[in-house]
Every structure is written in structure tokens, then in C-alpha cells.
Amino acid sequence: MTTTDIEQQLENLASPQERAKHLRGLAILKQIGGENFGGPVSQLARFSEDLARFTIQYPYGDVLSRDGLDLRTRQILTAATLLAHGSAQSQLSFHLTGLLNAGGTPDDVVDLLFISAGLVGFPTAINAVPIVRDILTDRCETENATRAKASPAVPDMSSDRVAILGRFAPDFLKWREDTLRDEIFGAVRLEPRLTHLASAAMLAARGKVGASFDGHIVSALAAGASDSDIVEMVIQQSVYSGFPAALNAAGRVKNVLAASARPQVSSRKSVETTKDDERRFVRGVATLAETSGGSGADVVDSFKDVAPGLGRLIVAHCYGDIFCRRALDPKVRELGAISALAAQGTVAAEKPLGVHIDAALNLGATREEIVETLFNVIPYAGYPLIEKALLIAHDRISLFNEKQSADKPA
Known part of the structure; x- marks a missing residue:
């Protein structure tokens, strides 16, 4: 036709x-x-x-078609929601292309990768890289439609949470400040209003309409969003993440908008962020080599032509800050990662699941330990998700065993 x-x-x-x-x-x-x-x-x-x-x-x-938001903004919200979904790759590709068709730029697209990495996890950003690469082919734009004059600020955490986490897990607060605020949100050049609307959309799509969601609504208002902007974002959730997500978000938004004191505009100036210092990066490279045996490095390398700063951050933060810590045995840490990724059950989590199965095998995990780790997730994630995870594990373990056999001297 x-x-x-x-x-x-x-x-x-x-x-x-x-x-x-x-x-x-x-x-x-x-x-x-x-x-x-x-x-x-x-x-x-x-x-x-x-x-x-x-x-x-x-x-x-x-x-x-509603008048409340311009089409570029609506496409940013749609793409943010689909990124958080994690298993809507063809729709994500269509709507990222639609963002460009609606006046967005490659910078808008890459900014959404950074935001998703910080709010819903690095696997989401990693999975989207091939999609982004395909849609940016032959595109030459390099500037945002409206380049931000100020870098979006991560919403403040309540003082009681800061006090508890300061005693219980102080490193978390440090990473939230240094990595989430400076390295991830500090690298975003999307207008703060749109950054926080997109962030709220991602969290609503994942069903995470708690204090962090409220914080991004407050931050969007502080950056100039109107009540109508917020309401339109929630209405749009009904399309791309369903009415349950939209209704849950609406309940939280209603309370935020009803507050008597309205937030003030953030005065944080835009900064160039290069926080992933060489020492962390080198430590991350060593940890990555020790655990992944190369498969993880391939994933990180995939960022080079799309968002090299994000690829470097994966090494510096994930491997140089977190995976190198010694409170857990490295093998146990990899089994924990396998458990977390299997429970997510999204298409975006499948390749990282394979990477961490490889890493567990390289660190001495047996087939039985990997299978038992996945069995342990059945009560929390259900049989269909673990069926898929077991098949991925079967393929990775088979390849590992073949390589081990080929490497043995004759």
C-alpha cells in the first residue's frame, strides 16, 4: 500500500x-x-x-492533541514513560523519532538517557543505546530547542530521611549528592521544568509515586511549571503506562498542588560536570575486568558514539564506587545483581542479566548457585519472568562451559 x-x-x-x-x-x-x-x-x-x-x-x-502542552514536551514525556517501561522498544523508537519530528534534538534524546540511568537504573539507558544510535543516524542537530540556562537540581530529601540515612548508609547520601546530582543531573541540559516533568513521568510509569515523585513535582513547579502542566503529564500517563499509574500519580499530585506554600525557583547555575575522576575510573576498569571478563566492557563501549560520558560513568560509579566494595564477596554481589535483574523482568534488563551471569561464572559461581538464586525470586516475581531468566542463564552457562572446554590444553 x-x-x-x-x-x-x-x-x-x-x-x-x-x-x-x-x-x-x-x-x-x-x-x-x-x-x-x-x-x-x-x-x-x-x-x-x-x-x-x-x-x-x-x-x-x-x-x-490537547492544548495544555506543546508537542515537543509531550514527546519528551512519552519517551520518558516508555524508557521507564523497559519492554516497549518499538514504541520507544517511534516516539524518540517523533520527538525529533516535533522539534526536539539529539541532545533531548541523550538527556533522557542520563535521567533514566539515575532514576530507573543503568540497564534502561544501556538498552536504549542501539535505538538512539539508529534514530540519530543522518541527524546533524546538536543544540536543544531551548537550551537550559540552569542545570536541573535533584529534589531535596526530607530532613528525617537524611538523618536516618546519614546514620544507616552514609555512602548512599554521598553518591546521591555526587553522582545523581552532579554527574547525572549535572550533565543534563534539558530545561529544568522539562527535566522534572520527565523525571516524574518515569517514576509514575514504574509505579514509584512516593517521596521522590513528589520531589520532582515540587521541583517542576519551582522551575516554572504550571498546575496545568503537571495535570497534563498525569493525563498522558493514562495512555503510555495505564490508568492505574495515572490514578496513583493523580492522588500524589493533588496533595502537592494543595499545599499552601509554593516552591521558589531554583537558583542553581548550569555547570559542566566531569566528576568521574580518574582514580574512580581506573578502579572501575579493574573491577570490570575482574568480574565481567570483557562482556561488560562491550556494553560500556556501546555508548562511545552516543553518550560517551554516560558510558564512562557506568565504569566510574557502578564498578569504581559500588561493585568494588568488599563488604560482600564478589560472587555474592553478582548473584545479588542476577536476582535484581531477573525480578525486573523487562527487555531492558535481559542483556545486563547475561553480563552478570557471566561475571558470576567468572568468579566461581556454579550452575546450581545461579539456578537457586533464580528459584529464590519466583515467589516475588512469578513464574513467567523466572522462566525467561532461566533460559538466559542456560545460554550463558552453556557458552561459558564451551569456552572453558576449548581453553583446556589438548
Whole structure:
């Protein structure tokens, strides 16, 4: 089918009483999707015309066409939500491309990688790198549509939490200040208002509508967001992470907006961040080599042409700050990582899961220990997720055993 044929096919899905909303949705979809905007929905219509109609009319005709936010902002929020989802790669690719089509830039895209690394974990950012590389091919823009004059500040933590964590886990507070604030958020050049709206969207999508979510709402308001901006972000959650996430977020937002004292605009100036000092980086390189046997280094190298600073930060912080600590035996630490990644169960966690299975094997873990680690997660994550994790473990252990056999002297 030609583009014209597809467009006509999609127009014909509308019923007479919903035609105005349907055409409005198609127009927004065309702005976001560009020349081949209708291909995915056209294929969907072959499966179910009703589902294709809903896809046009509710996300695009009802929500993304609303006047409350400009289309670039809406695409930033959509991409942030899909990054946090962790298993919506084709939709993430479509909407990151849509961000560029709506006036965003490659800097916007890379900034979202940094934010996701700090708020929902490095595996999310790592998984998105090939997608980002593909969509940035032949793109030459290098500046944000509106470059930030101030670097976004990480929301303050309540004094009672600071007091408890200062006694119980002081290193956490140090890393939150040095790594999350300076190295991750300090590297973001997206406008603070948009940074905090995107951060809130990521946390809402993960179901993490607690104090951190509230903090980003407060910070968005302090950076100039209106009540309407916040409400529109929550409405958009209904499309890309579902009504339960949107309703949970709405309950938290309602309380924040009802507070009598409104936050003041942050005065933090934009800074160039190069906190990952050489000593931490070298220590991280050594730990990475000791544990991963090279597979981890391949993942980090994948950042070189997209976000080299983020790749370096993985080495400096994850391996140079955390994985090198000696309170846990290195093998036990890797089994803990396997447990955490298996429980996430997202597509974004699959490659890192393989990397940490390799690392556990390199450190002497047996097949039985890895299998028991995964069995232990069944009550908390369910059988389908652990079924997938066991298959990944089977493949990694088989490759490890083959390599061990090939390396033995004849």
C-alpha cells in the first residue's frame, strides 16, 4: 500500500459521530510519525480495526492533541514513560523519532538517557543505546530547542530521611549528592521544568509515586511549571503506562498542588560536570575486568558514539564506587545483581542479566548457585519472568562451559 492508500485506510476507520476526533488524532500522529506515520497502525488494523481506531482516537485525538502542552514536551514525556517501561522498544523508537519530528534534538534524546540511568537504573539507558544510535543516524542537530540556562537540581530529601540515612548508609547520601546530582543531573541540559516533568513521568510509569515523585513535582513547579502542566503529564500517563499509574500519580499530585506554600525557583547555575575522576575510573576498569571478563566492557563501549560520558560513568560509579566494595564477596554481589535483574523482568534488563551471569561464572559461581538464586525470586516475581531468566542463564552457562572446554590444553 502507498502512503496515500494507508492514510485513506486510516481515515475510513472513523465512524460519522467520531470523525472530527479521528481526523484530529490522525493529524497529530502524522506530525509525530513523519512520512511513514501510518504503517504501524495500518498493520494493527489488519488484526483489529477497533484497536486501530482506539489507538488513533484516544492517545492522539483525545490526549496528545490537547492544548495544555506543546508537542515537543509531550514527546519528551512519552519517551520518558516508555524508557521507564523497559519492554516497549518499538514504541520507544517511534516516539524518540517523533520527538525529533516535533522539534526536539539529539541532545533531548541523550538527556533522557542520563535521567533514566539515575532514576530507573543503568540497564534502561544501556538498552536504549542501539535505538538512539539508529534514530540519530543522518541527524546533524546538536543544540536543544531551548537550551537550559540552569542545570536541573535533584529534589531535596526530607530532613528525617537524611538523618536516618546519614546514620544507616552514609555512602548512599554521598553518591546521591555526587553522582545523581552532579554527574547525572549535572550533565543534563534539558530545561529544568522539562527535566522534572520527565523525571516524574518515569517514576509514575514504574509505579514509584512516593517521596521522590513528589520531589520532582515540587521541583517542576519551582522551575516554572504550571498546575496545568503537571495535570497534563498525569493525563498522558493514562495512555503510555495505564490508568492505574495515572490514578496513583493523580492522588500524589493533588496533595502537592494543595499545599499552601509554593516552591521558589531554583537558583542553581548550569555547570559542566566531569566528576568521574580518574582514580574512580581506573578502579572501575579493574573491577570490570575482574568480574565481567570483557562482556561488560562491550556494553560500556556501546555508548562511545552516543553518550560517551554516560558510558564512562557506568565504569566510574557502578564498578569504581559500588561493585568494588568488599563488604560482600564478589560472587555474592553478582548473584545479588542476577536476582535484581531477573525480578525486573523487562527487555531492558535481559542483556545486563547475561553480563552478570557471566561475571558470576567468572568468579566461581556454579550452575546450581545461579539456578537457586533464580528459584529464590519466583515467589516475588512469578513464574513467567523466572522462566525467561532461566533460559538466559542456560545460554550463558552453556557458552561459558564451551569456552572453558576449548581453553583446556589438548
